[in-house]
Amino acid sequence: NTPIDFLPQLTGCFAQPAAENPTVAMVEAAYQHHGLHFRYVTCEVSPENLNAAVNGAKAMGWSGFNCSLPHKVAIIKYLDELGESAKLIGAVNTIVKRGNRWIGENTDGKGFLQALKEIIDPDAKHITLFGAGGAARAIAVELALAGAESITIVNRSKQRADEVVRLLNENTSAKAFYKPWDEKYAVAPSTDIIINATSIGLFPNIDEQLNIDFNSIKPNMVVADCIPNPPQTHLLKTAANKGCKTIDGLGMLVNQGVIGIKFWTDTDVDAAVMHSALKKVLHIKE
Numbered sequence: 001n002t003p004i005d006f007l008p009q010l011t012g013c014f015a016q017p018a019a020e021n022p023t024v025a026m027v028e029a030a031y032q033h034h035g036l037h038f039r040y041v042t043c044e045v046s047p048e049n050l051n052a053a054v055n056g057a058k059a060m061g062w063s064g065f066n067c068s069l070p071h072k073v074a075i076i077k078y079l080d081e082l083g084e085s086a087k088l089i090g091a092v093n094t095i096v097k098r099g100n101r102w103i104g105e106n107t108d109g110k111g112f113l114q115a116l117k118e119i120i121d122p123d124a125k126h127i128t129l130f131g132a133g134g135a136a137r138a139i140a141v142e143l144a145l146a147g148a149e150s151i152t153i154v155n156r157s158k159q160r161a162d163e164v165v166r167l168l169n170e171n172t173s174a175k176a177f178y179k180p181w182d183e184k185y186a187v188a189p190s191t192d193i194i195i196n197a198t199s200i201g202l203f204p205n206i207d208e209q210l211n212i213d214f215n216s217i218k219p220n221m222v223v224a225d226c227i228p229n230p231p232q233t234h235l236l237k238t239a240a241n242k243g244c245k246t247i248d249g250l251g252m253l254v255n256q257g258v259i260g261i262k263f264w265t266d267t268d269v270d271a272a273v274m275h276s277a278l279k280k281v282l283h284i285k286e
C-alpha cells in the first residue's frame with residue numbers, strides 16, 4: 001500500500017508583476033512528467049512585502065523559490081549565503097534551502113552557459129557581448145568563470161558597460177574591454193562567439209534590429225541571442241543564413257528551469273518537456 005501524501009513540497013516565484021511570468025508552465029510540466037510531488041506557485045509580491053513573503057516561505061517549509069524583478073538584489077539581505085557567481089553578479093534569481101540555510105544562486109548566466117556548451121566550450125574563446133544589463137552581466141560572469149579569454153562588451157551606455165568590465169577584470173581571469181556603440185558596429189574577425197543580451201528583438205518589437213555591420217559576421221562564429229520570444233530573431237536568422245551555428249533564448253530560459261529544479265529536487269529533468277510546455281503557453285509555433 002502506497003502511503004497517502006497530500007502534502008507537496010512547495011516552490012514558486014516572487015515577482016511584481018507576476019502574472020506575465022511563464023515559468024510555472026514549464027516547471028509544473030517537468031514536475032508532472034517526472035512524478036515529483038512538488039508544486040510551483042507564482043506569487044505577486046511587492047517590495048514592501050518581500051521580507052514577509054520570505055518569512056512565509058521559511059515558515060511553510062518551502063524547498064526554494066525564484067525571484068524576479070524587482071527583487072533580485074533586495075532579496076540578498078534575507079539570505080544566509082550566496083553562490084560564487086551570484087556573489088559576483090550581485091543579484092539572485094533562485095533561492096534554495098540547503099539544510100537550514102537559504103542560499104541565493106543566479107541561474108540567468110548558468111542557463112545560457114549550458115545552452116552554449118552544447119555547441120561550443122567558451123574556454124579560451126573571444127566573445128563579443130552586446131548589452132550590459134542584468135542578463136549581460138550574469139552571462140559575462142559565467143563565461144569568465146568558464147575560462148573565456150576575452151569579453152568585449154558593446155553597449156550604448158558607457159557607464160553600465162564600464163561596471164561590467166571592471167567587475168570582470170578585477171575578479172576573473174578573462175580580459176574585458178568596452179566598445180562604444182554609437183554607430184554600426186563591426187565585429188572583430190577574431191571573435192568566436194557573438195551574443196545579444198540587449199532587449200532588441202523582444203516581442204512585440206520583433207522587427208527592431210541590432211546596429212551591426214552584418215558583413216562582419218563570419219560562418220565560423222557561433223551566434224547566440226537571449227531573446228526568448230520570438231526565439232528566431234532577426235540576428236539569428238541572418239547568422240544562420242551565413243552558415244553560423246546559432247543558439248536561441250528559449251533554450252536559456254528552459255535551462256534555467258532545469259537548473260532550478262535540480263537545486264530544489266535533486267532531479268535531472270527532461271528539458272524537452274519544459275521546452276514544449278513553454279512554447280505552448282507562449283503560442284510559439286516555430
Ligand code: NDP
Nearest residue numbers: 131132133134135156157160198199202226228249252253
Ligand atoms: P536590462 O534592462 O537590464 O538591460 C537591457 C540592455 O539592452 C542594456 O544593455 C541596454 O543598453 C540595451 N538596450 C535596450 N534597448 C536598446 C537599444 N534600442 N539599442 C541599444 N541597446 C539597447 O535587461 P536584462 O539584461 O534583464 O534583459 C535583456 C534581455 O534579455 C531582455 O529582452 C530579456 O527578455 C532577455 N533575457 C532572457 C533570459 C532568458 O532566459 N532567455 C533571461 C534574462 C533576460 P543601455 O545600457 O545602453 O540602456
